[in-house]
Amino acid sequence: xxxxxxxxxxxxxxxxxxxxxxxxxxxxxxxxxxxxxxxxxxxxxxxxxxxxxxxxxxxxxxxxxxxxxxxxxxxxxxxxxxxxxxxxxxxxxxxxxxxxxxxxxxxxxxxxxxxxxxxxxxxxxxxxxxxxxxxxxxxxxxxxxxxxxxxxxxxxxxxxxxxxxxxxxxxxxxxxxxxxxxxxxxxxxxxxxxxxxxxxxxxxxxxxxxxxxxxxxxxxxxxxxxxxxxxxxxxxxxxxxxxxxxxxxxxxxxxxxxxxxxxxxxxxxxxxxxxxxxxxxxxxxxxxxxxxxxxxxxxxxxxxxxxxxxxxxxxxxxxxxxxxxxxxxxxxxxxxxxxxxxxxxxxxxxxxxx
Amino acid sequence: xxxxxxxxxxxxxxxxxxxxxxxxxxxxxxxxxxxxxxxxxxxxxxxxxxxxxxxxxxxxxxxxxxxxxxxxxxxxxxxxxxxxxxxxxxxxxxxxxxxxxxxxxxxxxxxxxxxxxxxxxxxxxxxxxxxxxxxxxxxxxxxxxxxxxxxxxxxxxxxxxxxxxxxxxxxxxxxxxxxxxxxxxxxxxxxxxxxxxxxxxxxxxxxxxxxxxxxxxxxxxxxxxxxxxxxxxxxxxxxxxxxxxxxxxxxxxxxxxxxxxxxxxxxxxxxxxxxxxxxxxxxxxxxxxxxxxxxxxxxxxxxxxxxxxxxxxxxxxxxxxxxxxxxxxxxxxxxxxxxxxxxxxxxxxxxxxxxxxxxxxxxxxxxxxxxxxxxxxxxxxxxxxxxxxxxxxxxxxxxxxxxxxxxxxxxxxxxxxxxxxxxxxxxxxxxxxxxxxxxxxxxxxxxxxxxxxxxxxxxxxxxxxxxxxxxxxxxxxxxxxxxxxxxxxxxxxxxxxxxxxxxxxxxxx
Numbered sequence: 001x002x003x004x005x006x007x008x009x010x011x012x013x014x015x016x017x018x019x020x021x022x023x024x025x026x027x028x029x030x031x032x033x034x035x036x037x038x039x040x041x042x043x044x045x046x047x048x049x050x051x052x053x054x055x056x057x058x059x060x061x062x063x064x065x066x067x068x069x070x071x072x073x074x075x076x077x078x079x080x081x082x083x084x085x086x087x088x089x090x091x092x093x094x095x096x097x098x099x100x101x102x103x104x105x106x107x108x109x110x111x112x113x114x115x116x117x118x119x120x121x122x123x124x125x126x127x128x129x130x131x132x133x134x135x136x137x138x139x140x141x142x143x144x145x146x147x148x149x150x151x152x153x154x155x156x157x158x159x160x161x162x163x164x165x166x167x168x169x170x171x172x173x174x175x176x177x178x179x180x181x182x183x184x185x186x187x188x189x190x191x192x193x194x195x196x197x198x199x200x201x202x203x204x205x206x207x208x209x210x211x212x213x214x215x216x217x218x219x220x221x222x223x224x225x226x227x228x229x230x231x232x233x234x235x236x237x238x239x240x241x242x243x244x245x246x247x248x249x250x251x252x253x254x255x256x257x258x259x260x261x262x263x264x265x266x267x268x269x270x271x272x273x274x275x276x277x278x279x280x281x282x283x284x285x286x287x288x289x290x291x292x293x294x295x296x297x298x299x300x301x302x303x304x305x306x307x308x309x310x311x312x313x314x315x316x317x318x319x320x321x322x323x324x325x326x327x328x329x330x331x332x333x334x335x336x337x338x339x340x341x342x343x344x345x346x347x348x349x350x351x352x353x354x
Numbered sequence: 355x356x357x358x359x360x361x362x363x364x365x366x367x368x369x370x371x372x373x374x375x376x377x378x379x380x381x382x383x384x385x386x387x388x389x390x391x392x393x394x395x396x397x398x399x400x401x402x403x404x405x406x407x408x409x410x411x412x413x414x415x416x417x418x419x420x421x422x423x424x425x426x427x428x429x430x431x432x433x434x435x436x437x438x439x440x441x442x443x444x445x446x447x448x449x450x451x452x453x454x455x456x457x458x459x460x461x462x463x464x465x466x467x468x469x470x471x472x473x474x475x476x477x478x479x480x481x482x483x484x485x486x487x488x489x490x491x492x493x494x495x496x497x498x499x500x501x502x503x504x505x506x507x508x509x510x511x512x513x514x515x516x517x518x519x520x521x522x523x524x525x526x527x528x529x530x531x532x533x534x535x536x537x538x539x540x541x542x543x544x545x546x547x548x549x550x551x552x553x554x555x556x557x558x559x560x561x562x563x564x565x566x567x568x569x570x571x572x573x574x575x576x577x578x579x580x581x582x583x584x585x586x587x588x589x590x591x592x593x594x595x596x597x598x599x600x601x602x603x604x605x606x607x608x609x610x611x612x613x614x615x616x617x618x619x620x621x622x623x624x625x626x627x628x629x630x631x632x633x634x635x636x637x638x639x640x641x642x643x644x645x646x647x648x649x650x651x652x653x654x655x656x657x658x659x660x661x662x663x664x665x666x667x668x669x670x671x672x673x674x675x676x677x678x679x680x681x682x683x684x685x686x687x688x689x690x691x692x693x694x695x696x697x698x699x700x701x702x703x704x705x706x707x708x709x710x711x712x713x714x715x716x717x718x719x720x721x722x723x724x725x726x727x728x729x730x731x732x733x734x735x736x737x738x739x740x741x742x743x744x745x746x747x748x749x750x751x752x753x754x755x756x757x758x759x760x761x762x763x764x765x766x767x768x769x770x771x772x773x774x775x776x777x778x779x780x781x782x783x784x785x786x787x788x789x790x791x792x793x794x795x796x797x798x799x800x801x802x803x804x805x806x807x808x809x810x811x812x813x814x815x816x817x818x819x820x821x822x823x824x825x826x827x828x829x830x831x832x833x834x835x836x837x838x839x840x841x842x843x844x845x846x847x848x849x850x851x852x853x854x855x856x857x858x859x860x861x862x863x
Binding site: 073075078079081082083086124125126133134135136137146147149150151153256258259260264268269271272276280281311312313314341342343344345347 | 650722723724729730731732733734735736737738739740742757758759760761762763
């Protein structure tokens with residue numbers, strides 16, 4: 001697939017529209033990287049060298065990778081072997097080929113370099129291949145952008161369920177959710193915004209915001225790849241700041257804000273702590289700073305009856321937010337509940353605005 | 355329809371010309387042929403002319419010759435003769451109406467030869483190259499009998515009559531799902547029956563033709579007919595095979611699961627060898643292969659694995675592999691170089707393509723778990739492991755998938771595995787209801803050994819069910835399994851015990 005230049009530049013233009021001017025100049029510096037699997041297969045490599053690489057890469061996994069789980073809960077060798085297989089697939093190596101010459105998307109040198117980064121530096125696999133498979137999407141990611149987590153997929157399930165229920169009931173609001181304005185705060189790679197936009201109807205729109213210009217440009221690239229530039233608008237800025245013009249219009253608000261307590265950042269798994277953007281992880285003291293800000297500020301942008309879903313660090317934060325929304329901000333929220341992720345961790349808080 | 359029209363005109367003309375009774379008899383012979391749709395007689399203008407001119411009356415009676423020529427010309431025009439064989443498409447209603455006559459009518463040559471008595475004459479079957487028509491005819495007749503046996507012909511006829519009856523009920527379409535099922539089954543059985551009937555008729559007509567050609571000393575026609583017989587003899591073998599896969603689920607794609615037995619690394623290595631064998635076999639047959647689930651052993655091999663094999667008849671063939679496979683060799687993992695015996699169990703489940711026959715899964719009956727190494731998850735963890743395990747609570751069936759790159763995909767694939775297992779369970783239950791007895795074999799028991807692979811002290815692979823054996827284990831482990839599969843399927847069929855061998859293998863006839 002070619003780089004969707006036109007759609008991308010269109011999205012960027014929308015980012016640079018006058019109302020969200022926070023840091024427009026830096027966008028030009030952040031040309032998103034093309035994921036490995038979309039690069040052209042222009043590097044011819046003898047099959048034997050590739051087999052050699054494979055043997056080397058496996059040895060590296062076995063010699064260096066076996067203690068990752070014990071050091072910091074990192075990947076075990078089985079995962080790494082599977083990543084190697086995917087890495088080669090993305091690089092253009094197809095096992096079924098009987099040819100002696102293989103066409104790769106990167107040179108052999110870079111292949112070695114990338115795999116060394118993966119094992120020795122513990123650069124996240126998703127940064128190495130430049131993409132993350134998330135739900136039915138393949139999203140471009142790079143340093144400076146949080147890699148979407150599988151847990152977060154559940155938010156989309158919740159939203160899809162909501163839209164489906166609304167269609168079945170056809171109450172007085174009719175299809176408010178399906179045709180309304182949604183917001184994804186701190187969109188990162190654009191994962192939630194894209195998945196939700198695909199679940200919405202013709203009239204549905206999504207505004208995706210992020211403070212990081214790198215994230216905004218990557219999200220713009222992903223939006224373009226899925227042809228959603230007419231449905232999703234990307235704005236740069238902190239939380240509700242870029243939403244001044246849509247007050248009381250938002251029917252759905254989702255966010256996966258940074259929620260890791262600051263004092264836990266140092267002990268994180270190397271792939272996360274050393275490589276992913278702290279901006280997207282560090283939730284301040286108790287990890288609740290941004291979540292509380294979201295709960296307090298949401299009322300100003302939400303339409304009556306609007307829906308929200310936030311991802312949290314787990315049971316403690318979820319319970320705290322439940323208590324906060326039902327007691328401290330009494331009267332603003334209704335039907336607030338905690339939803340668990342697939343591992344049974346109380347991960348999400350969802351509810352409606354009165 | 356063109357042909358019938360011509361015959362009608364021929365009759366009509368015959369009557370007008372007051373032709374001798376025997377000519378009418380010939381006409382009825384032709385009519386019968388044409389109704390039954392012969393590929394040779396009707397498509398070959400030379401042949402039909404020969405048939406017309408064969409009767410002495412045609413030569414003695416000028417009128418009739420003219421009529422015959424006229425009819426012959428009509429014949430050419432109306433049915434649009436060309437060198438290409440034509441397929442006459444008939445509407446379904448027509449099939450239903452003429453169904454009973456098709457099933458009951460016994461096919462005969464002009465001098466009363468039938469498939470049954472060809473077989474009973476026990477003509478010696480010489481090599482194809484001998485060019486002996488009796489050998490060809492005997493070989494083809496035997497094949498036809500075998501095919502009929504494999505298709506369980508008598509039951510098929512009864513079932514077809516039942517279905518036709520059902521189809522003619524006026525309130526049939528009140529239940530469209532049921533109606534769809536009935537008409538699909540009817541169509542599929544009808545297709546099988548027509549194919550066999552057509553084949554049988556073709557053989558008898560070729561025999562007629564050959565006799566005719568000899569009487570007429572027409573060397574060209576004789577050699578043509580011999581060629582046709584030879585090609586029938588060859589395609590009969592294929593048809594025999596095809597009849598092996600006539601079960602309801604046989605045409606489906608399937609999942610193949612392999613699980614290592616007790617015995618640590620050696621048996622895990624054996625499980626991965628078996629899995630590889632199936633991958634190569636499936637690829638060799640042109641099937642699509644996807645790894646659904648794979649749990650690797652600590653040192654080598656796999657604890658268990660599931661692959662999805664997609665393609666026509668994948669289940670039909672692979673079902674022959676269900677059971678325990680035994681390996682005897684000097685273990686490369688034993689420093690003492692001792693001989694080891696290991697086991698691997700293989701299970702095969704069909705992926706039903708017909709949505710209406712699939713088991714309904716209730717979302718609330720499912721427990722969906724994600725494997726993870728513990729810890730707080732979410733933003734704390736970066737993992738490419740998005741394995742999903744789904745448990746169907748009422749049955750306790752589970753399905754796991756971890757080889758896809760997103761949880762979403764893993765879940766979708768695990769769901770399809772679960773669906774397939776539930777379907778299998780349901781089929782087995784149905785089979786149990788339909789049959790009084792059943793060897794319920796939905797679970798592979800370790801006692802159910804089907805094949806032994808010996809790499810040491812001698813080399814051999816032997817199927818314990820059929821005694822089929824191969825002296826070269828390498829070729830088998832490289833996926834050359836067809837010999838085993840076909841010998842087993844034929845043995846199964848020909849013993850006529852096929853019905854409930856697998857518990858789930860219900861042919862509903």
